[in-house]
Amino acid sequence: MYKKGVILNLFVFLSFFLHVPKKKKHKQMKQWILLLSIILMMVNIIRAHPVLDKRAGTAWNYWTQKAFGPNLGNWLVLERWMGSEVFDQANSDAQDEWTLSANVANAADLLKQHWDSWVTEDDFKALAAIKVNHIRIPVGYWAFITPDQGEPYVTQGQKAQIERILGYCATYQMYAIIDLHGLPGSQNGEAHSGRIGEIGFFTSANVDRGIKTVQAVVDWMNGLDTKLKNQIAAIESANEPRPDGDDQYALLRDYYQRAYDIIAASPFKVPMIFHDAFRGPAYWNDFLPAPANAVLDLHPYWDFPPSNDPTEILNQVCDKRSGDNNFHLPVLYGEWSLASGVSSSDEWLRQFMDTQVSVYQQGNAAGAVFWALKNKINSDVWSFEQLVTEGIINDGTFSLHSNAKC
Secondary structure, eight states: OOOHHHHHHHHHHHHHHHTSOHHHHHHHHHHHHHHHHHHHHHHHHHHHSOOOOTTTTOSSOTTTOOEEEEBOTTTSSOOGGGOOHHHHHTTOOOOSHHHHHHHOTTHHHHHHHHHHHHSOHHHHHHHHHTTOOEEEEEEEGGGTSOOOTTOOOOOSSHHHHHHHHHHHHHHHTOEEEEEEEEOTTOSSSSGGGTOOSOOOOOSHHHHHHHHHHHHHHHHHHHTSOHHHHTTEEEEESOSSOOOOSHHHHHHHHHHHHHHHHHHHTOSSOOOEEEEOTTSOGGGGTTSSOTTOSEEEEEOOOSBTTBOOOHHHHHHHHHHTTTTGGGSSSOEEEOOOOSOSSSOOOHHHHHHHHHHHHHHTTSTTEEEEEESOSOOSSSOGGGOHHHHHHTTSSOTTTTTTOTTOOO
16 A cells, blocks of 8 residues: 555656656756656555554554553462462462362362452552553463363363453453463463473473463453453463473464464454563564564563662663664563562662653553562562552553653
8 A cells, every 4th residue: 555645746746747848858857767766666665564554453552552550460370479368278388279279179269269359349449540551361271271181270260250350441441461371281380370390381282272272262252242352452372481492482483373373363353462481572573573463572570680780770671762662563561570689768669660661661662561469478569559559659650750760
C-alpha cells in the first residue's frame, strides 16, 4: 500500500514537467530523472514495508499503550518464599506445589482457600486508585490440560479463579496477561514452574504437551463471555525458560513459533508474549520480524547477585533506553522489583521505582509489571501492596515518575 504523499509527489512531478517550456526540458531532464528515481526508490521501500495496523484488533495495543501493574505471584502457582500459609496449614515442609500436592491429602481444599483469599476485589479497588491498568497472571499447564500419570497437581478450579479476576478487570478497567508460568516437565527447575529440580521441558514430548496447553488456553479464551474475553491483553507462552545448549534453544524457538501460530489463528486476537530466556533481545533479532503480533518479555533484576552501587544500578536502567528498548517488537518488562544490595531508604526506593517505571515506557518499551502484588515474608521491595502503603507507589508513579534519574 503506497503512502498518499508519495503518490502526490508523482502527480506533482508529471504536472510540472508537462508545463516546462521545450527549450528548458533538455537542461532539466537529468535533474528530473534523478528526482524520479529517488521517488520510485521510496515507493519500492514503502511497498516492502507497508504501513500496517500493528494492533490487529487486540484489546490492548503494546505498540502504542504502556502497561503498569503487578504480577499475581504466589497465587495459582505457589512460591513459599513469598507466603507460607498453605504450607503451614498443611504442616508440610514442601518447597513447591508439586510436593505439596503429592503429599497432602486435602491439598485441593487448602489451595481453594488460598486462591479465594490471596487476591480479592479489595485489591483491585486499591490498584485502580493508583491507575494500574495491567496484571500478569502466572498459571501452570495443569490448569488447562490433564497432567500425565504421576504428576500430582490439583487440576480443578484455576480457570474459574482467573475468570473471577477477569471480572474485576472489567469492573476496574484493567487488562490481564495469561502467563504460562509452569510448563510440562518444568522449563527452569524452579519452584515458580511448579516443581524444583530437573529441567524436563526440552524434549519433543513435553514441547508437544506445551503446545497442547497453548491451544487449550486459546480455546478457553475464545469460549469466554465477551465481557471477560475483552480484558485479556496477551498470552505468554513460557515464563523464564532455561534451555541448555543449541539443541534446546532450537526446541524453544520451535515451541515459540508453533505457539505463535496457534495464538495468531485465534478468532479473538491477542499478541503472544515470549520471554528472552535470559539471552537478551539481540539473540531474538531474527525471530518473528515486525509486524508480528508479538511482544518480548524481559525480567531485569538487580538482586541476583545483589548490586550495591546505586549509581551503577540507575545507569544500567537508563542504558536500556538505547539498548533493549530498540528491539523490533514491543518490549514488556514483565517482572522487576526494587530488590538490590542498596540499603532500602525511602529516597532510594522512590528513585529506583520511578527510574524503572520511566525507562520501561520509553522507545519500544511497552511498560512495567512489578513482581509481585504481595509478599508476606520478604521486605517491601518485593511487594507492590506494601510499597503503595508506604507511599513509594502512588497515583502519580505511572504518569509522572518525578523521582526518575532519566
